[in-house]
Structures are given as structure tokens and as C-alpha cells.
Amino acid sequence: MPREGVAMGVVTSTQPDQDTEARPAAMSTRARVWTVILACFGLSLVMSSMVALNTALGDIAVETGASQTQLTWIVDSYTLVLACLLLPAGALGDRFGRRGALIVGLVVFSLASVAPLIWMTADTLIMARAAAGVGAAFVMPATLSLITTAYPRDERAKAVGIWAGVSGAGGMIGMLGSGVLLRYWEWPSIFWAFALCAAALVPLTLTMPNSRDDDPKPLDWIGSMLIGAAVAAFVLGILEAPIRGWSDPVVYGCLVAGALLAGLFALVELRRRHPLLDVRLFADTQFATGAASVTVLFLALFGFFFVIIQHVQLIMGYSALMTAFAISPLSVPMLALSATSFWFVPKLGLRLVVFLGLMLISVGYLMLRILETDSPYWHLAVPMLVLSCGIGLCVAPTTSAIMTSVPDAKQGVASAVNDATREIGAALGIALAGSMLASQYTRSVAPELNTFPEQIQEAAGRSLGEAMGAAERLGPQGQVLLDLSRAAFVDGVHASLTALAILIAVTAVLIGLWAPGRDGRQLAFVRRFRARRLTRQD
Structure with missing residues (x-):
């Protein structure tokens, strides 16, 4: 007998939608549109956060005394943590509920954005941005999966198209928003905006239909750790390349380690009954x-x-x-x-x-x-x-x-x-x-x-x-x-x-x-x- 999961590779899957609380056929048009709107707000928040601080790095350096390396990691710690936690966070959303994953991510993101307003040091900013990356890792996959499970397969293209457009334009939203804020206020206003927007989305998210896997499988913790480590090593090598140069041992060592860990992840997943x-x-x-x-x-x-x-x-x-x-x-x-x-x-x-x-x-x-x-x-x-x-x-x-x-x-x-x-x-x-x-x-x-x-x-x-x-x-x-x-x-x-x-x-x-x-x-x-x-x- 073929192992479970092989059917996932089939493009024309006939598996029915697996939603426990709101199947696509049972959802009203208004509920679906509301799901798309809230999901796109959450997505734009995550994408905006990737670029918004670039406009304020000069002011942050003056006020906190951050070195060039610290400034780099104030930006990159968010991206690194977000990238390495995406797959495990997406799997947790499938198992325990995608709306719950979105809410958890928004709460963590909001609290992490408040921290720099209390402790304004370079190291605190780096840790706070890393914590915001944890929240973003739960938000980002939940937004798209909530949309796709809200619509039948033959009606998803429009909603996914809107989500994809927002994902591409999210960086522009962050630049415009931070530019306006810095025109009238100091750089902490960017963190105030992130914290308040994420907090405001939490009660609104409670009004969304939920979805999860009807027949949840055990979470693949070994696969989660391997792929997290692989992505973290690979992205770290990429992020360090402009600073150290591609020939630096740290850079190519991270890239090689990431590739080897990804290969090990593939071998492990092929042998697991319930792969991540x-x-x-x-x-x-x-x-x-x-x-x-x-x-x-x-x-x-x-x-x-x-x-x-x-x-x-x-x-x-x-x-x-x-x-x-x-x-x-x-x-x-x-x-x-x-x-x-x-x-x-x-x-x-x-x-x-x-x-x-x-x-x-x-x-x-x-x-x-x-x-x-x-x-x-x-x-x-x-x-x-x-x-x-x-x-x-x-x-x-x-x-x-x-x-x-x-x-x-x-x-x-x-x-x-x-x-x-x-x-x-x-x-x-x-x-x-x-x-x-x-x-x-x-x-x-x-x-x-x-x-x-x-x-x-x-x-x-x-x-x-x-x-x-x-x-x-x-x-x-x-x-x-x-x-x-x-x-x-x-x-x-x-x-x-x-x-x-x-x-x-x-x-x-x-x-x-x-x-x-x-x-x-x-x-x-x-x-x-x-x-x-x-x-x-x-």
C-alpha cells in the first residue's frame, strides 16, 4: 500500500475540503469577503514590517548608539526568525486551527512591538524584532490558508490573486506608512503603529470563520527542527554575504550547512508516515x-x-x-x-x-x-x-x-x-x-x-x-x-x-x-x- 501523503503530489486532488467549523460551501459570500479583507490586513502588517524600519535606521543609530552590525541585525533578525519558523507554524495552524494561529501571531507581534517602546537599546531592538518574527511566522501562512479553505477550489483564484497582490505591495505600504510617521513623529511611532494595528486586528479576527484539518496527524517535530535549522542556516549565510563577502567561511559554511540539512530533511520526510x-x-x-x-x-x-x-x-x-x-x-x-x-x-x-x-x-x-x-x-x-x-x-x-x-x-x-x-x-x-x-x-x-x-x-x-x-x-x-x-x-x-x-x-x-x-x-x-x-x- 502506498504511504499516506503520496496523494499530496497529485495536482487534481479530489480530497474534500477539510474544515471543521466552516466548510466553503456553507459560508456566505459576506463571510468569505470578510475573511479576505482581514487576511490581507494581517499580511500587509507582516510584509510592511520587513521594510518599514529601513527608513528609520539613521535615527535609531543616533538615539541607541547602535553599531552598523547591530543596525543590520535590527532588520535581519525579523527575517531570519520568520523564515525558519514558517513551516512548523503552518503545520500547527493546520492541526489546531488557522484562526487561532493568526490570533496567537498577532498577539505576539503586538507585544514584541511594544518592547522597544519600554527598553530603547540596540540589543533590545534586535530581540524584539526576532520575537516579532515569531509572531509573523504564525500570521503569514494562516492568512493564505484561511482564504483558500474559505473558497471552493474553482472560486479561489480571485481571492488568492488579491492576497498575492497585497503580498507584493506590502513593502510599499510599509515604506509609505513609515515615511508619513517619520514626517511628523520620532522613530518609536513606527513601533506604536505596529503594536496598535496588530492589537486592533485581534478582536476582528475572532469574527472570522475557522478551519483546521478534520483528521489531524501527529506533528512532525523532527522534520520541523530540521527544516527550521536548514532555512535558518541558509538565510543566515545569505544575509551575511553582503557584509562578509561570498568567499567568507561563515557565509559558504552556512550555505553548505543549510543545503545539507535540507537534504537530510528530505530523506527523513520520505521515511515518515506523517511528514511535515x-x-x-x-x-x-x-x-x-x-x-x-x-x-x-x-x-x-x-x-x-x-x-x-x-x-x-x-x-x-x-x-x-x-x-x-x-x-x-x-x-x-x-x-x-x-x-x-x-x-x-x-x-x-x-x-x-x-x-x-x-x-x-x-x-x-x-x-x-x-x-x-x-x-x-x-x-x-x-x-x-x-x-x-x-x-x-x-x-x-x-x-x-x-x-x-x-x-x-x-x-x-x-x-x-x-x-x-x-x-x-x-x-x-x-x-x-x-x-x-x-x-x-x-x-x-x-x-x-x-x-x-x-x-x-x-x-x-x-x-x-x-x-x-x-x-x-x-x-x-x-x-x-x-x-x-x-x-x-x-x-x-x-x-x-x-x-x-x-x-x-x-x-x-x-x-x-x-x-x-x-x-x-x-x-x-x-x-x-x-x-x-x-x-x-x-
Whole structure:
């Protein structure tokens, strides 16, 4: 007899919905819409928190005396904890109730956001952000799984499209919100906003229909620890790469450890009767396409954020609030195309949609190379809209590809896989963009600094920010240093954009070959290649 869980790899699952308190067929339209609204509020809170503090790091450093390493971990501790706890938190939501998981996550998130308002030290901020990551790990998968279990399978595409659009635009919401808050108040207002919003959502969440697995299986604690450790090690290596360099033993050691732990997790899960995640799902081309594409999409989105926010602020001279408004048009095509994906995906097929979307992102990255030290705003706006259309085409269909490949009883785990790929992609995008930007900047500016004192050369060679600080102390020569450093920074921006564009284009071709089309099958020559390989193995 086949072991339990094999059926999870079947795309057209006939397993009925597994909701104990509110089956999709029994829920009113109003209840479903209310579920989508509250889920999207919870999701936007989690996604906003990923980027909101970036606008306040300067003020935090002044008030708390945080070092550059501490500032980095004030941001990264949230992402690291969130990424490594997503799968176990999703499984707990499936077993004990997804609404309960959402409430627990909101309470933890709210309390963690209050802590920095009482103890304002750098170390407390790091611990509080890590605790907020614990709460976010329960919130994020619960929001999507509550939506998917509220709707029958043939009606989910619209709701999932809205959720996916909000997930992509969540960073913009965080930037705009923090920019407005910092315009009128000090940086603790960001934590007040997080704490109050999360607390306000708790009583509203109690009005949502609940869902859980009707036949809960024992939680796979060994699998949970292995996958948590694997994701933590891998993401830690990615996060440290821009600081230490990819050749640093800590970086490649973490990456290798993460890969080995992931392999061990796969071996353990194949032998368990009730696995946390049936790894055979990755043999399903629809599920694998969704996971790979979501990773690349968020690599592209957060790589864009990392490079362009610096360019807009340091080169174009925009304030934090002006930067948020300048980049906010990015969310319009993303939301519109995500919400209408239910209409065009059945007509075009997953393969063509993903291929076109990723190629548009690559073209948008290449178009951004027109940015120079004196570029007008439209040089940013036009490529940004092209890139946004590419993300909007892909983000909802790839999310749906993951969720529809898994039975309703495991929607929390499926949502966690979807969320984990987003976190890994975001971390990888920031790491790749940051590493390439920094290395090209140093290569470009170093030969031009020979006429400056050694101390100035060292400072200006590390970053444009330090070069701007040094320029203020140099008098007439300061403008020369500033011009050289800005030109070198633009070279770094061009190099990172080009490299990411090539990476995304290559990925578009590979995923286009692998992804199923309208008929649910891959391209014919890929199927023939797989058939010949299977024949040789037999």
C-alpha cells in the first residue's frame, strides 16, 4: 500500500475540503469577503514590517548608539526568525486551527512591538524584532490558508490573486506608512503603529470563520527542527554575504550547512508516515514551478528595492517620504494584474504567463540602466512600471500553483512553503544586489582616489554614504570626491541591475521549459527527454 501523503503530489486532488467549523460551501459570500479583507490586513502588517524600519535606521543609530552590525541585525533578525519558523507554524495552524494561529501571531507581534517602546537599546531592538518574527511566522501562512479553505477550489483564484497582490505591495505600504510617521513623529511611532494595528486586528479576527484539518496527524517535530535549522542556516549565510563577502567561511559554511540539512530533511520526510511536508510535491511540475517562480519574483522585487531606494535617496536626493511616493506606482500594475489573473491564466497557461512575466522583469531591469547621476524621475518611472507588470503577471498564478497542488487539509503547510520561498528569495535578492553593488562601486572608485589622504580613500572606498560624510570635511575638494563617488555608485547600480537581469532571463527560459502549459503538460521535447531518461533507468 502506498504511504499516506503520496496523494499530496497529485495536482487534481479530489480530497474534500477539510474544515471543521466552516466548510466553503456553507459560508456566505459576506463571510468569505470578510475573511479576505482581514487576511490581507494581517499580511500587509507582516510584509510592511520587513521594510518599514529601513527608513528609520539613521535615527535609531543616533538615539541607541547602535553599531552598523547591530543596525543590520535590527532588520535581519525579523527575517531570519520568520523564515525558519514558517513551516512548523503552518503545520500547527493546520492541526489546531488557522484562526487561532493568526490570533496567537498577532498577539505576539503586538507585544514584541511594544518592547522597544519600554527598553530603547540596540540589543533590545534586535530581540524584539526576532520575537516579532515569531509572531509573523504564525500570521503569514494562516492568512493564505484561511482564504483558500474559505473558497471552493474553482472560486479561489480571485481571492488568492488579491492576497498575492497585497503580498507584493506590502513593502510599499510599509515604506509609505513609515515615511508619513517619520514626517511628523520620532522613530518609536513606527513601533506604536505596529503594536496598535496588530492589537486592533485581534478582536476582528475572532469574527472570522475557522478551519483546521478534520483528521489531524501527529506533528512532525523532527522534520520541523530540521527544516527550521536548514532555512535558518541558509538565510543566515545569505544575509551575511553582503557584509562578509561570498568567499567568507561563515557565509559558504552556512550555505553548505543549510543545503545539507535540507537534504537530510528530505530523506527523513520520505521515511515518515506523517511528514511535515511531502517532498514528493517538488516532483509535481506545477508545485515546483510555483515555488521556483515565487523565489525568483521576490529576489527581483527586493533586489530592486535595495538598489533603487539607495539610488533615489543618495543620487537623486529624495527624502524617505519622497522615496516612498516615487516608488509607490510600482504597486498599481502589480495589484491590478494579480486581481485579474483568474481571467488571463486559463487562456494563456501557467508556462506562458510565467515566461512573459519574468522576461518583462528582466527587460525592466535593463531599462533601469538609463539611470545616471542627473536622471529625471521618468527614467525611473517607466522601467519600474515594466518591471511591475512582470511581477503582477506572475505573483498570483505562481501562488495559486502552489496552493492548488496540495489538499485542503494541508493548506497551512502549503502556504508556509509559499511564504518561505518569498523570504528566501527576498534575502537572496538583497544579498546578490548588495554584493554586486558594493564590489563594483569599490572597483570603480578606488583608482580615482589616489590624490586624497589615505583615511579618506579608505572611507570613500567602502560606501557612498561614507564618501558623502568625508566630502563634507574636505572643503573645495569635497565636491570632487562627491562627484567621483556618485559616478562609481551609478556604475555599481548598472552592474547589479545587469547581472540580475541576466539571471532572471535565464531563469525565465528554464522555468518556461519546465512549467506546465494550458494542458497541464510540459513542452514536448522536455517530456521526450524525461521519457528517454526513465527508459534508460529502467
